[in-house]
Amino acid sequence: MPKLTKTRFAPSPTGIMHIGNLRSALYEYLIARSEGGKFLLRIEDTDRERYVEGAVSAIYRTLETCGLFHDEGPDIGGPNGPYVQSERLRFYRQYAEELVRSGHAYPCFCTVERLSGLREGEEGEFSGYDRRCRGIDPAEAARRVEAGEPHVIRQKMPLDGETTFTDAVYGTITVQNKELEDQILLKTDGYPTYNFANVIDDHLMEVTHVVRGSEYLSSTPKYCILYDALGWEKPAFVHLPLIVGEDGKKLSKRHGSTSFGDLLKDGYLPEAIINMIAFLGWAPGDDTREIFSLAELEKIFSVKGINKAPAVFSYSKLDWMNEQYIRGLSHDVWREMIRKIADPLFGDRPYEADMLARVLQPRVTKLGDIGEMIRFLTERLPYDRELFSNKRAKLDASLALDILRDLQPKLESLPDWTEESLPALLERTCEETGRKKGQVMGSLRVALAAQQVTPGGATETAVILGRSESLARLEKALAFLNG
């Protein structure tokens, strides 16, 4: 009777969603889905000082954009709510009191001033709280608490022995109990610390797999002791390798440029971002493919494929992934994306969106690049004689002038301006004049674009611009070359 797998994403609303957060959410989601289990969302808002307005809605928005739908959460409810920690204070207080009663925790009356002094005093040697209040007689402590003296509740760690737990990724880990600090469970303001709220909620919400970044690996023994003190069964621990930046340092909110929102703004598709981070620290093993939809990942994901070493986030790989997704878009969807970006740039001037989309699809890396890529279409750039020279085609400005002079009347009298008629005319011209395609097509392309490198060729450019703008540009090019 294996228990139904249940994972949770438990972000704190203290800032933007960065890649590390999203990766945790993704793996938590995938572990649940791959085992037919549940995925829940819990908001950990126990830090009232770092709370950021709007952070919660950003969390919802991000999960939805990525398709990581949860089965339980503050917005949709569930059997083990509430799903916001600030609404669960009574639970934390209840269990904290129980722990004090059973001798696994104690009130501490030390001031923050004393604690910071403690930290400065014993450099390196003794780390953490010196356990001064641990020795206070319980009855005496209870009296002081009763009298309203400010205090926190601390966990009473075993002074000797060792604690061992098994992580699904990192294996068996053992630490000496004397290394463990008497950590704070309940703060002076009555709010729990993450360390405490997590254990309580994961148990109460029946979370079976605690999935989180490996930065929590070293505090996991403390949680284990807490589970034991409460007499609760421990969940499976799945610690994820960190995602680090090019500098090898943990990717954090401070890195700034690595938030999900920023990547979207740059023009990366959510699907590509998801695919990318799925492969940071995980690989399918038996499949060399790397492009997987979320639905496919749900089927093949396995904790067995999770690596231990930190993974460097590579933008060039993300670029490639994004290109793959863009190329895989249906023409209609892609054309509408292009429209949204190009319409405002072209303004009143007409353009052939269909052709523009076709030309751009194999060339765009990220949506944010498009504006610059099509600037030569949305505005007329100045000419330069050098633009017309091409060594390979044996083309130079004066030859281009001859070619364009010959082409102008032919183009003007072309009955229709299409992707069939234009190349037909140009090829005919090549045959008649004995000139190479590179010379004829190249000349026209540069005349229309006023730019040496363009996405698409002469006919594509002409079609996108339309007859009137194309002929106007040709006129300008001739005037320039003549002058």
Place this chain on the structure above:
RNA sequence: GGCCCCAUGGUCAAGUGGUCAAGACGCCGCCCUCUCAAGGCGGAAUCAGGAGUUCAACUCUCCUUGGGGUCACCA
């Protein structure tokens, strides 16, 4: 610094005692080609070092080195 974790090309990685050590990104070259892409083909590039164990180590053990994480009334 104490404690914990990690270590295959520049990056992501497959591998689990016997392989010519997959694949992908990036890079280089060739083909295609009106430019640039896309596409096709090919190439360079990796088991951090040292001791063991073994007939045999990328695979197991230990040490060294390197990297990371953590030591808050933050999560």
